Amino acid sequence: MPKHDMTRHDIAFLHTAEVHISTFQSLVESLNHTISVRHDVQPNLLKEAIEHGLTEKLKNDVNRTMQLAANTGAQVVVCTCSTIGGIAELTKQTGSCISMRIDRAMADLSVQTFNNILVVAAVESTLQPTQALLNESLTSANTQPKITLKQIPDTWEYFLAGDKKEYLNRIFEFIQNEKDGFDCVVLAQASMADAALRFKDSDICVLASPELGVKKAIEYLNKKSV
Structure with missing residues (x-):
């Protein structure tokens, strides 16, 4: 599934590495193959965290990316990166969308x-x-x-x-x-x-x-x- 597919999805994942797409796609399919999934890969977010820490700019970037996933129709948005997971989890979503961290x-x-x-x-x-x-x-x-x-x-x-x-x-x-x-x-x-x-x-x-x-x-x- 294309990582920038903007059609409606049940669950959207925010990754910081491309290799996670197949892992999480396979997991969802094995647990419930009827669930539609979207993947967004943003390696720059982890790179920024490693180089500069959890800055205000990084928080804004993570929140914006999580909100974008929700705006495409996802009911649950999951950040799979532990370094930025705390920031992602606190994202205020519109409507009834849930923001969560994988860990x-x-x-x-x-x-x-x-x-x-x-x-x-x-x-x-x-x-x-x-x-x-x-x-x-x-x-x-x-x-x-x-x-x-x-x-x-x-x-x-x-x-x-x-x-x-x-x-x-x-x-x-x-x-x-x-x-x-x-x-x-x-x-x-x-x-x-x-x-x-x-x-x-x-x-x-x-x-x-x-x-x-x-x-x-x-x-x-x-x-x-x-």
């Missing part, structure tokens, strides 16, 4: 279920927004798990170069070396999701945001249609 469902599940959580990110700009998100989830759940955040060094460059295999290898190796003592690992970025598959039969739970977030978006959509 909130994952954050809520982790603090409700586990006692000692390791959060890993491949890019430093994701750590602070993820910490803020988890703090919100802690307040809502009224729980007190221990949370440790770590950046995986020398890894993001492989994602930028399109070397997914080495990117995932480095994530896997880092978790293998750091997981002792934790009962859950949270993958802070949607791009890391496939690394969770390598721990499917492991003694530690590794949570990724895409499937949990898409299920929550569909749940919102179903509630709106009742």
